[in-house]
Amino acid sequence: MAANRILADYGVLDGYGHVSARHDRDPNRYLVSRSLAPELVTADDIMEYDLDSNPVDAQDRALYVERFIHGEIYKVRPDVQAVVHNHSPAVIPFGVTTVPLRPLYHMAAFLWEGVPVFEIRDLAGMTDMLVRSPALGHALAQTLSNKAVALMRGHGAVVVGASVPEVVGRSIYLQMNAHLQAQAMALGGPVTYLDPEEGRRVAVGGYQRAWELWRRKAIAK
Numbered sequence: 001m002a003a004n005r006i007l008a009d010y011g012v013l014d015g016y017g018h019v020s021a022r023h024d025r026d027p028n029r030y031l032v033s034r035s036l037a038p039e040l041v042t043a044d045d046i047m048e049y050d051l052d053s054n055p056v057d058a059q060d061r062a063l064y065v066e067r068f069i070h071g072e073i074y075k076v077r078p079d080v081q082a083v084v085h086n087h088s089p090a091v092i093p094f095g096v097t098t099v100p101l102r103p104l105y106h107m108a109a110f111l112w113e114g115v116p117v118f119e120i121r122d123l124a125g126m127t128d129m130l131v132r133s134p135a136l137g138h139a140l141a142q143t144l145s146n147k148a149v150a151l152m153r154g155h156g157a158v159v160v161g162a163s164v165p166e167v168v169g170r171s172i173y174l175q176m177n178a179h180l181q182a183q184a185m186a187l188g189g190p191v192t193y194l195d196p197e198e199g200r201r202v203a204v205g206g207y208q209r210a211w212e213l214w215r216r217k218a219i220a221k
């Protein structure tokens, strides 16, 4: 899966995090790697799950403990065809402070509807921070609601899209926007963000052009 390598190249995924896609012929299933560092994922590592995140044919392979993030989002968001869960460092500050992450440039316009923050303590009190159960996955999906991104306090983010290229592009530009917003705020004075109307008008076409470039570079390695 090229998406894993691309996001590792951009530092969005490190040894952890995952990319999934809804099955193209069965909307009640999704595909994600066995438990493995994203950069090492090959086609043979991809596993099929139902939306309760039970593997269709586990073959003794280790499963991602946080796979419920994916299944529970696919259940409540029929529009979503791909999901990324990452621990992108640049977004973490926006999940642990009162500063909302907001789009300040064109490539991150998809953030215009707002970026909710998932607080795991609201449902489960003290945990090891991981989304280890369907109930936690469901609560995260409720926080995400109809948005493109939700931050997970002290943990990372979940990004959704209508395709794998779109979710990869959104993950990359989410991280870039977080860097740029921190820089803009450090310069001082008011920051001019995209107006919601500008956000609504921006159509980046699912990042298809960039996807071809990212994919070729990732596969050539």
Ligand SMILES: [Zn+2]
Pocket: 017, 066, 085, 086, 087, 130, 155, 156
């Ligand atoms: Zn995680």
